[in-house]
Amino acid sequence: MRTRPPSPRAVRIVALTCAFACTSLSLIACKAKSDAGEVALTDTAASAAATVVPTGDTAQPVAAPSAPEPAAAKTPAAKPSAAKPSAAEPAAAKPADAPAPPPVKTYPPFDPKASASTIGVIVYPKKEQTIEQQHFDENECFAWAKTNTGIDPTVPAAAQAAAAPVPKGGAVKGAAKGAVAGVAIGAAAGDAGKGAAIGAAAGGVAGRRGQKQTEKAAATDAQQQAASAEAQRQKKFADGFTVCMDGRNYSVSVK
Numbered sequence: 001m002r003t004r005p006p007s008p009r010a011v012r013i014v015a016l017t018c019a020f021a022c023t024s025l026s027l028i029a030c031k032a033k034s035d036a037g038e039v040a041l042t043d044t045a046a047s048a049a050a051t052v053v054p055t056g057d058t059a060q061p062v063a064a065p066s067a068p069e070p071a072a073a074k075t076p077a078a079k080p081s082a083a084k085p086s087a088a089e090p091a092a093a094k095p096a097d098a099p100a101p102p103p104v105k106t107y108p109p110f111d112p113k114a115s116a117s118t119i120g121v122i123v124y125p126k127k128e129q130t131i132e133q134q135h136f137d138e139n140e141c142f143a144w145a146k147t148n149t150g151i152d153p154t155v156p157a158a159a160q161a162a163a164a165p166v167p168k169g170g171a172v173k174g175a176a177k178g179a180v181a182g183v184a185i186g187a188a189a190g191d192a193g194k195g196a197a198i199g200a201a202a203g204g205v206a207g208r209r210g211q212k213q214t215e216k217a218a219a220t221d222a223q224q225q226a227a228s229a230e231a232q233r234q235k236k237f238a239d240g241f242t243v244c245m246d247g248r249n250y251s252v253s254v255k
Helices: 008-051 131-149 170-189 192-247
Strands: 052-055 058-061 121-125 250-254
Touching: 121 131, 121 192, 131 192, 192 250
Parallel strands: none
Antiparallel strands: 052 058, 121 250
């Protein structure tokens, strides 16, 4: 089948359309170039005006402003370091130091002869005192009681109650009484002299026995008086010791 060729009129319309399109594109391109050229000319004129400054009749060249150099790469700023205090500046306030422990207390040697056990006293600390502190207080109170009572419990009393004197001559008196009784008995028997001798002998024996019993009773009384006086002395000293220890926060009991 043969195709029909386009008519001349259609060909002309297509050709005109293409020519019109090309012309429009060319005008747009020329206008763009023209605008770019005007911008370049304006920059060149401004540079020339800046380089020549009229002074009177002559123009002196002025250095054209240089193009701005590219900014150097910014380096991160270093962090400010903490300023160290100088020697002249006072040091920063420091937290309060812990209080120093109290110094260790030293005690003199303990004297067991000047303690509570010597006088039969029991001591117990009320404030949880150490054994060293208790021994020290016992020695101190022992010396205090000794000074204030005038009694040393470790030494017996010098002056004791003297025993009542026992009368002597019990044997002589007994012999005399026996002789008198013997004379009476001998006279009745018919021999007074012999009776007196027998009576005197018997009376002497009885007198000596009575003398010994009297001396023994006197010695017993003297011992009892001395023991009672010593007990009173010890109690008086223990009372003074107790007062001192109670003042130092100890419970005291006498055995």
